[in-house]
Amino acid sequence: MSGADVDRLEPTPEWVGDEVAAERFPSPEDIRAALLPEEAPDFDAAYEAALVAARKTLHLDELRHVLRAWRRVALMTEQDPDAHRRTLATIAEVQRTGRSRPGSVSWNDLKAELGL
Incomplete structure (x- = not known):
């Protein structure tokens, strides 16, 4: 059954860590508890928006996403919180300045x- 399980609601993981992450953080509560405190409001907003979308569409796709x-x-936060904080700091700097980091390349x- 490629791409979905028997209820055709849950897509096959797109990233090798998705299965590990789903086992480690099975509930929204578990996910939120693992996040850095500064990311909790972003999670809350995304989760609430997905719940609203699910109520309107009667589909769980957005919530699952x-x-x-x-x-x-x-999972990334749990594995290396300091590296995740550095990533967030880099993102904030790029957004604030509008300039790429030295040594970075465009997508x-x-x-x-990579020949893509």
Whole structure:
């Protein structure tokens, strides 16, 4: 059964860590508890928006997508909180200044280098 389990609601994991993350953080409560305190409001907003979408559409796709994405963040945070904090700081700096970090390459350049 490729791409979905028997109820055709849960897609096959797209990232090798998705299965580990789903086992480690099975509930929204578990996900939120693993996040850095500064990320909890972003999780809360994304989760609430996904619940609203589920109520309106009667589909769980958006909710599943949000939980999968935040499980990934929770797993990365749990594995190396300091590295995750550095990543967040880098993102904030790039957003604040509008400039890429020294030594970084654009997505288009990276794809070309990889032959994609």
